[in-house]
Amino acid sequence: MFATQVYGDNGKMKEYHYTGPVEHRFSPYSFNGGTVLAVAGEDFAIVASDTRLSEGYSIHSRDSPKCYKLTDTTVIGCSGFHGDCLTLTEIIDARLKMYKHSNNKCMTSGAIAAMLSTILYGRRFFPYYVYNIIGGLDEEGKGAVYSFDPVGSYQRDTYKAGGSASAMLQPLLDNQIGFKNMEGVQHLPLSQEKAVQLVKDVFISAAERDVYTGDALRICIVTKDGIKEETVPLRKD
């Protein structure tokens, strides 16, 4: 151990310890925050995300939505490390084009989900640091939500929240959409208006308590008539 004695201003000795070579490890990842949410209804699907892009204690952008349109019937929400989100969506777009050219039809939501699983697993030993949720319509026109983990494990859900505020949103959705932990309540199917209102309320709550969620909310509503986008302001602090 090297120890250098230094004399300070008041005459007292200051100890300065230098413990040998210090290495600063480069991390290939960074966490850019953001929350994504998807809900499947009878004949619609909603994919919503906040638009804040942060890193550490800073906000890089207040207008960086995390929903990306893949086809006329499918939208993907990606949160986590923004670099990997961008690359992953570009890879998915390229694969969609290749499929369209080879098979002369658009990929269905289920097919996109299965393909994404293998794309993610292909990087099993250096994963894409992205939490994906796909929302869209299946072949029968019913709403479908597929949620993924960073290495490609996926399953079909009715609703799912992902990203930094997911642990806050998911229990609320379990209660309001899944009717969990409620006794003697009628299980009414979710209408599109009610679902959109629920998504707005849920994000307002998330913005209150999660530092990485806020600024604005982008909602994509997928129906057989196409994809409609709506932007709602959230807390900017």
Added chain:
Amino acid sequence: MALANVLQSESVDFSNYGRKCRGFSSSLYETELGLESVGGDNLSFAVRTACSDGDGPERKIQFLHGTTTLAFKFQHGVIVAVDSRATAGAYIASQTVKKVIEINPYLLGTMAGGAADCSFWERLLARQCRVYELRNKERISVAAASKLLANMVYQYKGMGLSMGTMVCGWDKTGPGLYYVDSEGNRVCGDLFAVGSGSMYAYGIVDSGLKQKDLTVEEACDLGCRAIYQATYRDAYSGGQVNLYHVHSEGWNRVSQSDVLMLHQQYQAEKA
């Protein structure tokens, strides 16, 4: 590496780095080490990030883990029972995961450990089984299917795969049950329970199987109860109990019961 030995604690900890590099071309002794470091810390992967948890906003990527799955042979085939919880660290990512993978109409695979690892490799196994069928014009045996899976994952031994699966089916020689894992184990047996809640499940099934000649209903009930007890005591297991029965004609899904409902049912029976 040599410098690290000389300076010991005064220098940067290269030991992790060294272990990872050695793991790929390793002697038996080092493989042990490599395994321990990888096997014990299930939430990590090959690349280590510089920041640890709590050090700034950087977080570790967390995969889905934790489970109870069991399968046992009996007079009328094989019973397969699993829970449906997936956890990412302490967060319950899902209560509705399908941990039984339907490889083909007469072969089932269970999922324990890393969710993506299990579903990916068993899907690949399904493909290989189909290729075998096309080439040989007959169904693949359970022993051969489990061997294919074991050999596939053995190539990735030491690289951090986490998979503990049971291949269950019925072939020419009768009911078949093999346990295959990412460490390279492949064992034939009459009863296996895999996952964080396996010890609790073993207790129930071992005592229930004492009396031989179970009927199908008794065996199904035993499997269901074993998983229920495991979900009761293991924090990482829960959700629903999915029950399958494999017989000579193939497999069929017996039931899917929510653990909360089962709890109320068993409480009522006790009273």
